[in-house]
Structure formats: C-alpha cells, structure tokens
Amino acid sequence: MKNTFGNSVTITLFGESHGPETGAVLDGLAAGLPVDEAFIANRLALRRPAGRISTARQEEDPFRIVSGVFEGKTTGTPLAILIPNGDTRSGDYTRGPARPGHADYTAFVRYQGFEDYRGGGHFSGRITAALTAAGAIALHALEHRGIRIGTHIARCAGIDDARFSADPAEDIRRLNSLSFAVLDDAAGEKMRAAIEQAAAEGDSVGGVLETLITGLPAGVGEPWFDTLEGELAHMLFSIPAVKGVEFGDGFALADMKGSEANDPFVLRNGRTETLTNRNGGINGGISNGMPVLFRCAVKPTPSIRKEQRTVNMIENREETLVIAGRHDPAVVHRARAVADSAAALAVMDMLAQRFGTDWIRGNAE
Amino acid sequence: MKNTFGNSVTITLFGESHGPETGAVLDGLAAGLPVDEAFIANRLALRRPAGRISTARQEEDPFRIVSGVFEGKTTGTPLAILIPNGDTRSGDYTRGPARPGHADYTAFVRYQGFEDYRGGGHFSGRITAALTAAGAIALHALEHRGIRIGTHIARCAGIDDARFSADPAEDIRRLNSLSFAVLDDAAGEKMRAAIEQAAAEGDSVGGVLETLITGLPAGVGEPWFDTLEGELAHMLFSIPAVKGVEFGDGFALADMKGSEANDPFVLRNGRTETLTNRNGGINGGISNGMPVLFRCAVKPTPSIRKEQRTVNMIENREETLVIAGRHDPAVVHRARAVADSAAALAVMDMLAQRFGTDWIRGNAE
Amino acid sequence: MKNTFGNSVTITLFGESHGPETGAVLDGLAAGLPVDEAFIANRLALRRPAGRISTARQEEDPFRIVSGVFEGKTTGTPLAILIPNGDTRSGDYTRGPARPGHADYTAFVRYQGFEDYRGGGHFSGRITAALTAAGAIALHALEHRGIRIGTHIARCAGIDDARFSADPAEDIRRLNSLSFAVLDDAAGEKMRAAIEQAAAEGDSVGGVLETLITGLPAGVGEPWFDTLEGELAHMLFSIPAVKGVEFGDGFALADMKGSEANDPFVLRNGRTETLTNRNGGINGGISNGMPVLFRCAVKPTPSIRKEQRTVNMIENREETLVIAGRHDPAVVHRARAVADSAAALAVMDMLAQRFGTDWIRGNAE
C-alpha cells in the first residue's frame, strides 16, 4: 500500500526534503515495549553524515515522539515520530534539468508536475531518517527478545571487508558501535580513502551491505508471496540506491551443484540446525532458525559534481548539468543504519504475523 | 497477505502437490480482457518438464476456468482457474527425514506437523503451474497494450547466454517460442549438456534468469515501499529456488563510479529516454519508460540422488538420506515461464494502481 | 480488497450463478483445526431452500475441499472449497430489462456490459453457499474454543420473534438445529403463513436477523477503523439484501439518556461484567467480554412476479417487466445461515489479529 509497509506491524512514511517536518507512524506495535530515546538518537547518529566523506549538510535530527508512548513504553496505539527539517537551502535547487540517476524525471511524470521538486522532495534520502528512527524502536524491542541485527560494508569501491566471524553476535555488537561499519579496520581505511578520492574527483562510489539477523525463530514466513525473502526484499528496495538483494550465497548459488548448495541438517544439542548456511537461514520462504543473511547492492550516489548530459523537463530540450550544492561521495556507510532499521521493521511484522503482536513483548516484561 | 499478492489486481494460490486440485484466483481484473485458452495452454507447455533434462512426471495441466470469464472475455469478477493433479505417486514420499534445501523442515515447524508433506505439499513447484496459468492471462492482456515480457536463461551451470540485442522486442518474440529459452543456440546446447551431465551424476545445477519488459509507461511505482523493484522482487522471491534479484546492472553497480552508473537523459523523437540503461528502467522506484530489466538467481534443484546428511524430524535423530523418485536436474529452464507470469501479474497490479483497472483494457477493445 | 475479506484470516469468493463452479479460498487458518464435512453439509442444508416458502431451484451443494486439509485437519495453507452449480436453467434469463432491486443495472455499469448477467452472475445469492461453507469451518473451530454464534429471525413480515432468553447458549444450540430459526414457535408459524401469503400474491417479504456471539474474549477490536462493529458490518453488508446493521440496542440508543444507555460495570465471580448489555458487548470498538449482539435489516426479495416498471439497458427505453422463473418469497430464513458464517469469519479474523493465528486452535488440540 503505497507509502505504508507491513501487515501486522506497519510503518507509514511522510515528508519532503525541504518541508517543515518528516516523520513516520508505526502501528500494530505490542503494548509495553520499552522506548529508549537515547537508543533512537544513537541510531540516527549512525545514519548522519560525518566528516569529509559525507555531505556538509548538518542534520541534527531532533526527533519528537508525539503519540503511542506513555511512561516510557509503547501504548499499542499508533506511534508517530516527527523529525523537523533544519538546515534546508532551497535555493540550491532549480526545476527543469532532470538529475541523472535521481527520481526527478520519474517524479515529474508520476505526479504530473505537482511534486515538491526541492532536493528530491519525498524521494530524498532525508526521509530515511524517519525510517531509521522508527526502525530503532523495532531494533530495540527485538533485542529484548534475543533477536539481533547488524550490517557491515561488505564491499565499497571494489574493496572487500572481512566476512562475519564464527561469533556473529559479537560481530553485531561491535558493528553497532562503529560509525563506519567494517569488520576489518584495514579494509575500512582503504574504503574511506577511496571515497575521499572519488570526492576529490567530483565523483562517487557504491558498495554492498551485508546484514545478519541472529536469534530469529524457525517458522517465520509464508510459502507464497509473503516469503521471508520477499518481505525483506520488498522493504529493502525502498532504501534509495539499492538495486539488488540476495540471500545466503545468493547469485553465487546459481553456479553451484545441488550437492554443494543444499545445507545438510544436523542436530546440535538436540536442536535441528544446518551444517552450512548457503541458503541464508531460509528454506521455502520460511526461517529455519539459522542466522538470516542478506546483501544489498548500493549504487554510487547519483549526485556528482561532474558535468552530465540531461534533459530539461520543463523546456523539453537537452542540456548539460553540473550539480551545485552539497553531495555525499558515498552513502553506503550511512545506509547501513537504514538497512538495520528496515530489516527490524520487516522482521517485527513477520513475527507479529506468525506469533501475534504480543509475542514481541514476551512474558518477561 | 500470505498466499495473496497484489493491491489492485490480486492473485491467490492454493493447492498441494498431491491434493486433488491446485489453482489460482485472480481478482480486480478489468472487464473485457480477452482470455485465450490456447495461449494459456502454450504457456503451461513452456513450464512443463521435457525430455531428459526434466523430471519424468507427466503433467498435462488440463486447466479449467470456472468463473470470471463470459463469452471469451473477463467479466471483471474473480477469475478462478483450476488445475487438477494427475500423475501423483504419493508412495514416493515418506515423512521424517527433512530433505536438505527443501521446505520440509520449515513447513514442519511453521505448521506444527499438520502440513501435507507429500511431495512438498503447498511448497511444491507444482503450484507454479497455477501461477503460470494465471499470469498467462496477464501476459496476454499486457501484450494487447503493447507491453511485452520475455525471459532467457542468462546463465546455467556456469555457461553464459548472449545479452539482449538491440532489438529486444524481436528477442522477446523469439524467446516466447522456445522451450529452452536462450538467445544464443550454441550456449543453449552447452547448458543442456551440462544439465544432462549433472543428471548423470545424480546432481543438479542452477542458473540466472534475465527478464525484459518493454513498453511499460513511465510513472509506474511508488517512492517508498511499493517501489517497482520492491513489488517485483516481492513476487519473484516466491518462485521456488530464487535467492537473489537485481535490477539493471544490479550488483555490478556497486563497483561503478557515479559518473558511470548514472544514465544520462536524452531526447529521442521528442521523448525523454536514457542513453544507457544501467538502472534497468527504474529511477527512485518508478519506471522511467525504458525497458525494465532484472535477473533472478536460481539455485540448483535441491532434489538430488546423492546421499545427504539430514535429521529425521519425527524421530529427532540424524540420518542419511537418498531421495528416490523423479527429479529435475535443473529447473531454471522451466522457471522462465513462471518468471514471465510472475512479472506480468506484478506489472498489471502496478499499472492498475497507477492508472485504474480499466486502463489495462484500453479504449480500443 | 474487492472480493477478499480479512487481514489475518481471509476469505476470497468466486463464481457465478450459472457458471460451472462457485467457491471460496480461506487463507491464514491455524494448522490443525478439525474439518468436519458433515458439519459443513448441515450448515449448507440450513441455507438451502425448503418447501413452499422457497424457490423451487434444487441445490444439493455437493462441495469439495480441494486443498488445505490433510487427514481431517487444516494444514494452515490455503483451503479451497468448490461447489459446482447443478440445476441451472440459463434460458430463464434474458438480457436487457434491469430487474428493480437487483444488481443488473449496477453490474452493467460497473463491468461495462462484460458481466455474466445470467441469474445475477457473481451477484447471485447462490454465491452465499460458498460463504456459508467456508464460514462453517470457522464456526466449527470457534465452537472448539467456546465461542458460539446463533441467529434467529427476530422479525419477519412485521411479526416479532421472542428475544434471547436468560440462557443464550441454550438458545443458540436450539436455533442451530432449526431450519426456520425462531425462539418462539408460534411467532414462527405466523411468519411462515405471511411468507406463503406473500408468495400467493406474487410478492415478497423481508425481516430482521438477530445474531448473538457468546464466549468472545474481551479485548478484540481496534479503536479506529478496524473496530469490532466496523469489521462485522463490513462483512455483513455483503449478505445480499442487508440494508442496515445495528449493535446492542442500536437505533433505540439514539432515544435514550446517557444514564440509561451506559452499561454499569459489576463484578461477577471476580470477573468484570456489565449489568445490562445495551452496547452489545462492545465499548470503544472493542469487545468487553459480554455477549456480542447485532441485528441486520433484510429487505424483501427483489424477485417478485408482479409487473414492474423498468428500463431496458440494451435498448435504452422504458418497459414493463414480469419476472419469470423461480423466486424466493423471502430469504430472511435462509440468510440466517449466511449471517452465522459471515460473523464467524469476521470474528476468527479479529481473534487471529489480536492473539495470533494459532490461538484459534488452542493448546488442547
């Protein structure tokens, strides 16, 4: 349903890059979930641009929760979270030339010229702040149920990070404390250098995010259409710049034999597990109790300083374009916080569908 | 919503591998769409196993449309299509050992032991016959509106097919007449040989399907959540064995610079197009009028004859398993008909959301 | 969503009055619910026309469940139930004159002339057989959880039945064994006589159905939009001929003072109940644990033998119409089985939303 995602736990996003407020409404939450504003602020900080490798736009994200929380816990009624837009410079944007790789042209066609074109309007990456904040509430609640989510920059500018270790829970804990989320610090240094180099050239780079979910019970997902893969992918393709999603070994599975790709079942402490996890914790669209693993391909930021060919939509003529203003030479390092939140929201919805909304709170609360 | 997909045009799937009937209900169709039973039969034939590279199970797919069609055209009320199961051999299946790579274990957990386990039950690839038939109605109707969909086996067992040519409409026309859909016959021969080789080894292979949609108008999709990518991926991950979906250059975009990845806009005959199509016809989640291109990673068929380690779910102990019965050494060549149908259903739903249900029929009918 | 109802447990209806099969797909059912074909057949018999006060069309309703049931219990995957159309006489119907009170004209406009017009097509009361059968599965499962639903003909042709007694559970048990469901046999005799009298005049009568649901836990429903009243009414207005729905004292509440209309809370055996039940077991859209009570106004059957003014839709001219063929001089006594099923489906969906799908099965199974 358009700008709403979810069946049992839903999120609705609103706002424009240069409007007064952006925000999200979460509905279907269990009553009694703890809401920790410091945790939300921390997640927003992970998304925020930082240093030379990000846009100079200062986003302070002073969010306000205006409903659905009472005495520090969710009430179970809709939770609305608002994030005002601060440092907006509408003058940086002019209508007419469609920025290549952006949604200017498709928005113009889709909304027939009535769209708020300033800074990408409703398509702006700015809206992911609200998604990140709303997802932080889900992340926090899932953690209380032993479900942990972490994302690292598996690849950036052609440089690979290390893989998740034999102790993924510790990996996740560590990633969530890092502003540039890599498992291998040396690889991270090379990635930053490559991003700075691209910035110096007026260009941009992309990358691959890899997300791990541990503690998800087996039995979550549906056989047709609302598969765990389908629901997660539906959500993840909303993250601006994501152009591919794969689970487990993903595209590499296409080159394997069945005897390699099948994960053998084994018993560990009386519990059924798989020996390998090439299927990313999902069989037949349903979680099998192993860690869920997926990767998102993030294309390079479309805003670059180099001259580009384009069409002026108002005057219907070709022209060249040099984009002024502030740009991110990469978004992959900021998008990881968005990916965590997106995954948390999709997983919470799937859990609520499977076990009922109250399951999220658990009996211990 | 579980086994239903779509907002404006919906499909609901039902049936089990060894039950009496499988089927689909299509709702929200425009009234007056032509329904051509020969076309549907042809699409089912493309999905059907054939020759040495497929299972020996004979599926004749004698479908019946029992509602929603009157005098050869859709009435606009729900269209139910039934496909009885013919050649079932329930004796081939025993309960207990979870087949690796299949949904046996997850179904057992998800449905708490009440699932129809014979031949994969509701998870069976058999259910894709109903999806293919329902999608054939969408394919046919979209063709009348100038929207054409075609899929080729871009890669199988490590062998690459050719890319789409400069005349994609002709490519699609040709692919839709082939039972083994490749653009390069020589590559196809090698793929078949590799499939036969895997079969001889009691093993299986996977591949990559690449789908092209031409004629889709610009402006279809939503900025958040119901992006064109998100809706298509949601649907495509329902195709059994699909573990990855990418649009345009997909994961390859992650390694490009922004100056390479951005598709410059140009005017062709006064119409805005892009010079390249690295973004697969989609910007900001919305179609830009260029051909939509995506690829699905299809893992190797999990049913193999080789001995595998597994857990007996009923007796909760490890054991080894040799799967008897009929198997496909590959499904990628059969899945292409499913991919076409799946894409047609998702696209028809998105078009109906954008322009209203009647748009699909057009004025000319 | 069009011909689908429900969020967690959904029903989709398909079929036409004179097509080969009608049917329903139930999805989101808990796995392991008992499915009793004799119970379903009994509920269909209650809906079936009987004797002089009904149409002479013989409906035997030999339903088939073709998916979603294995070894006598639901599997949790979609359950499809088919009811073939037997005794169809298409020759009784001609296109052109819109039957007053029927959907002929609105179907013609809605489906632009592509509708199957024979016998009301998809609008036919015939489709309620599938709704009744699907609902019977829900009724049966709810009974296992102590939730009982019963409907009586509270009023017909201006004659009032008795009200529910102090022992509503016993009333429901008795009503469910009656083919003409009244609490007061003498009133029932008068109603039958009035129906026969109307039939003799070539006319028809209507009435009011009153439904009671006992055993529904408190806390089911949502504050806005998906109120218990709103969900039930949404469903109930699908029953052909229903033109009004009221809860508790309904329209009579409009004339009361607040001091009369408010149901005081009291403790009975330590449990909070209300002293009166003028609000029909619902406060603020949510069940309060008291019996849920509602009434549906059923208009007189539109098919009458008397001459009527109308418009010929094909020739666009006024004409008079005498409807030939078989008619029901009343449907209120048959609609009660539909009302029970409709209520059961809506309640099961609301329960699954509140407590999770598995709650319906309970732990005892």
Place this chain on the structure above:
Amino acid sequence: MKNTFGNSVTITLFGESHGPETGAVLDGLAAGLPVDEAFIANRLALRRPAGRISTARQEEDPFRIVSGVFEGKTTGTPLAILIPNGDTRSGDYTRGPARPGHADYTAFVRYQGFEDYRGGGHFSGRITAALTAAGAIALHALEHRGIRIGTHIARCAGIDDARFSADPAEDIRRLNSLSFAVLDDAAGEKMRAAIEQAAAEGDSVGGVLETLITGLPAGVGEPWFDTLEGELAHMLFSIPAVKGVEFGDGFALADMKGSEANDPFVLRNGRTETLTNRNGGINGGISNGMPVLFRCAVKPTPSIRKEQRTVNMIENREETLVIAGRHDPAVVHRARAVADSAAALAVMDMLAQRFGTDWIRGNAE
C-alpha cells in the same frame, strides 16, 4: 489494518487526548488537488464545541500540514496534518474506575494496562479533529468533481428534523453553513432545549445523523465484501458513539413488501434513474447514480454527572463513580462534521479504486 482505512486512498490516525499532538496521514491522493486551509478550518469549527450545549474545553485546532502539499496543491505523496493538543487538564483524570459506556475497560484489557488512560487516550473524541481535517481535504476535492456531501441531525432526544427536500443540493449547501445542522429550524430549537435540559439534569442525549451524497457516479463499489455499504459502514462505525448504520430506508425496508421496496427504473433525459430511492442509491453493493443516503445512530454521550455503578480496574472492586470535569451533554451535533469527513474519505477511496487515483482531480485542473 488497525488505525488505517482505505485501499487506494488511505488515512492513518494517531494521537491521544492528552498527548502533545494528534494527526492524520493521507496517502494515495491524486497530485494537484487544491488544498484550502480556510475550508479545513471551517470544517474544524463545525466540529468544535459551542455554547451551553457542549463541553467547556476550548479547542482551537491550529492544524499544520507538514507534508504532501506544495504551492497550495497536493503533491500526490503522503499528506500529514498535525493538530496539537492545547487546553489539556490531565489532573481531571484518575486511573481505576472504568467509566461506563466508555472504552476505559476495553482499552485496559486490549493494551494490558499500558494504555494512556488520560481522557480516553487514543479512543478520545478528540482524535476526530484529525479525521475531520483530513476528510475536509477529501470533501473539498470531491466538490470540485460535483460530488457533495451533507449531514443533518435527523433526530435528537426524540425530536425529528424535516426530511431532505426535493432540492437536496440546496439542502446540503445550507447545512454546511450551519453550526447546528437541521433542515427545520423549529425542530432544531426543540433539540437544543432538550440538550440543555439533559445538561441541567447531569445527563446526556443521543440522536440520528442522516447523510446525503449527491453526484456520485454509478458503478462504484464491489459485489462482495467491498460493497459501498460495507466500506461506508466500516468507516462510520469508527465515529465514537455510532451504534447503527442503515442505507436508504434501512430497517424500515424489513417491513415492506418487495413491490414497495424495489425502486422502479425510469429514464430521465435519457439517463437511467430510479423513481423512488428506498435503496439509498445502492444496488448489489454498487452505486446506481441516485443520491446515496444513510443514517447513523449516535448513542448519548457516556460522560454524565450522575452517580454510576462501576468496577475499579486496578483494585478489582465495585465502586460508585461521579465523573468530574467537562462533558458534552450531546455529541450528535458535533459528530455531523465528522460524518461528512468520514464519508468523503470512504467515497474518495472507492472512486480511486474504481476509476484510478487521478480521476479525483479530473482533466480540468
């Protein structure tokens, strides 16, 4: 879906009686609809308490539209409207005794004690301000398409207003200018006197609202489940205190003969109309082009000053309760603005489903 209504055009409500902000998000709107803040303010004024017959709570409703509007027109992306809570006196409310006729008890059970109980929390009539404001945008847009909606107090405290006249468009125009919406001023005077009398007694009264929709095209609605009646009723039962909804002659139809209840079709200026309108403009769940007419039973305000029996939910013991603070001796006159907005939102959604979202804007804009 919980606190969201609609398929194509959706509204999501959030907020609590004593929280900082209440609000609504509208999604799926056509781009380019005019948004007139003065019109919205006027609709909110009609809902606002006034004079001796309303609560003394001063609500100024200084709403802010924070997204989805650009240069005075809708952008087509989600429109969020915020209404801060001003004059809150939380001290007036104590937890424990469940107010009879209110949602205190059901909220306590539903949200397991985590609800914001102050002033009814999310169940408060206060939330209807956001519903009214959002609906005002729909009302305004529908007016531009020739679809007009008006509601009068058909009955209050046992006093009947006049019926709609032969010129309903003029009736609607006049009603929308009145703060106490009656067609017969003398009846209105009697109603006001009865409300004041109830207030003097510390009691409250209810009534019946009657709404007329003119200009709605034929062909809107679906045969099963998403009937026009079902969708409207689903929405209308969200208005606090509504306990019954009937269409056309509603419950009175139950006592008619078919020959009376059937509306004969006639041609007027070559257009098919009905001679009478006992079915309220709807046949088979679909609009027939005649004015749509429905009535809502509004129970008396549950907040009264008289002593009432109740249960203290925290201490689980019976006690007596005298509600302090501000009360409305009637809400029926305020609810009429809510009914107009609710109807406008449901109708806009149904139109968008039928004709596509852009139909709402029309070609002329």
